[in-house]
Amino acid sequence: MTTILMDLRPATVPAPAEVWRSIWDITVTWRAGCDSRLVVDDPAKLATVVLRCSTDPRVVGYRYDRHDLLDMAASPATCFGCGEPYALARPRHWWRPCDCGGHHVYECAACAHRQTYPEVVPTCGI
Numbered sequence: 001m002t003t004i005l006m007d008l009r010p011a012t013v014p015a016p017a018e019v020w021r022s023i024w025d026i027t028v029t030w031r032a033g034c035d036s037r038l039v040v041d042d043p044a045k046l047a048t049v050v051l052r053c054s055t056d057p058r059v060v061g062y063r064y065d066r067h068d069l070l071d072m073a074a075s076p077a078t079c080f081g082c083g084e085p086y087a088l089a090r091p092r093h094w095w096r097p098c099d100c101g102g103h104h105v106y107e108c109a110a111c112a113h114r115q116t117y118p119e120v121v122p123t124c125g126i
Helices: 043-055
Strands: 020-030 035-040 059-070 092-096 103-107 114-117
Touching: 020 043, 035 043, 043 059
Parallel strands: none
Antiparallel strands: 020 035, 020 059, 092 103, 103 114
16 A cells, blocks of 8 residues: 655646736826826737727827736745745746746755746747
């Protein structure tokens, strides 16, 4: 009989497309001389705002900037190699640029096992 004390198999690590998302900061300049700022997180919402600004005679200008955000909710909390919780033994941590947006690399302080978040997939430029 085998008793499993702790399951150390890697949990499902999300692919980059599942955790990277874009947001747009929009600045609208009104004829009255004031600016309005808003943030949208959907291309369809951005298109709606741009269309409304383009047809509103009270708007003298608008601009938008896209920012990519990485959702860290599914980032690793423990080492997949030894099971050490990262809250107890803080791992070495660095950023690895990539065509997908980038990856966090964690190296366990206890066993030096490395894991990447989000997962490196074949379409990544690494």
